[in-house]
Amino acid sequence: MGLFTFRKKVKPIVYTIEECPKCGRKVKRKFKPGDYVYKEGEVCEKCNAKMLITMIYAETPT
Amino acid sequence: MMGWLGEIFPTGRATNDPLLSFMLFYLPIMFLIVYGQKIQMWMVLNEVGRALKKFKVMRDKARNEVIDHIKGFVRPDVDLTKKVDGFLEYFTISPVDLDPSGIIRKLDHLMFVKDERMERELELLAKDADKVQLSVMENLLEVASELNYIYKVVRHYYLLGKKMANLYILLQIQMLMPIILQEAEALMGAIDGIKAMQPLGDGIGPLVVGGFMVGKEKKRLAKDTVIAEDEIKGRRVIFMKAEGPAGNVGKPGKAIRRLIDEMKVKIKLIVMIDAALKLEGEKSGEVAEGIGAAIGGIGVDKYEIEEVATEYKIPLYAIVIKESIAEAISVLRSEIAKAKDKVIEAIYRLIDEKTSKGDVVLVVGVGNTLGIGQ
Structure with a gap:
């Protein structure tokens, strides 16, 4: 940021990444309260296996 | 002296008028010699004062957020505000380091007592909370306590500089202000994430x-x-x-x-x-x-x-x-x-x-x- 320029602060969005341990399918969705990394996630639409939350991170919308 | 002024005021009128050249040249210099530091101090005081207000807002907001979060786990008859204020003022006295031998053992013991005290008091206060929720409260209290400390230290230097009319005390805190402000803003930003239990x-x-x-x-x-x-x-x-x-x-x-x-x-x-x-x-x-x-x-x-x-x-x-x-x-x-x-x-x-x-x-x-x- 320059001396005389002002950047409006944008609130980052927190995402949860779920991965299927069976078929490797990855799902990116918005963070839900109660999510934590390595918690069992939702059922995989492709192979019906329980997915695993592998990452939670914040991303600033562009 | 008038030669180079003549170049600035080529009409010649200003340089020939001694009163005007005194007012335009000597008077501001004399004014700045006498009041220059006072003006600078006033400017620094204003800047630090503005930052101090920001820190106060952050400290109060963090304190209120902590109170709101813990409220859900505490009996309604408990005076939570007083309890949280007490937590924010907790301090740890570091062990004597004149003889550094064995200081790690002492530090370890002090940290153990500090953590245990906080955990036990939170457990007693929020009996319905589980281990994870208690740790969230502890983390939130740490953030609020850090913001409280930042506010108090900045206020200390601000008031000290003002009371003693000492520009150099104020300049020190003014120079560090961007770093302190950045840290305080980061602490404020961490509150929502901690409450939602998001990884840091x-x-x-x-x-x-x-x-x-x-x-x-x-x-x-x-x-x-x-x-x-x-x-x-x-x-x-x-x-x-x-x-x-x-x-x-x-x-x-x-x-x-x-x-x-x-x-x-x-x-x-x-x-x-x-x-x-x-x-x-x-x-x-x-x-x-x-x-x-x-x-x-x-x-x-x-x-x-x-x-x-x-x-x-x-x-x-x-x-x-x-x-x-x-x-x-x-x-x-x-x-x-x-x-x-x-x-x-x-x-x-x-x-x-x-x-x-x-x-x-x-x-x-x-x-x-x-x-x-x-």
């Missing part, structure tokens, strides 16, 4: 290690510190991290000591993974490798790990993920999260290069494990 930037170490522990049997070795085992390329690999998803850092020093001293595990290599403060210009999420105990804090765990590694001549390798102080205490950023695969790659490579089949390797994920299970 500091948690990248436990996040990487936790992945290796999923589905394996866990064993608690020290307070809030767990291990799990796996076999990688013919080596027995022990993974260690603080027990999540609660907001803990665990006691890796004590756990490593127990593993080697008490359980007599013959470790050939220790790999520590932690977030490290980056220098300006370095990229967030950059992975670097080095030697030594990659662990922050007041030094108790670092001392214990270095001691045990030296005693048993175990090589200590460090993998660090670069991030700023603001990123370390805020919700994990995508740039830092991307480092996970690179760190895993480095772990495999180190195990392959530095050990042989049948060796035992210890991989430690260091940092706050809030929102990270195993």
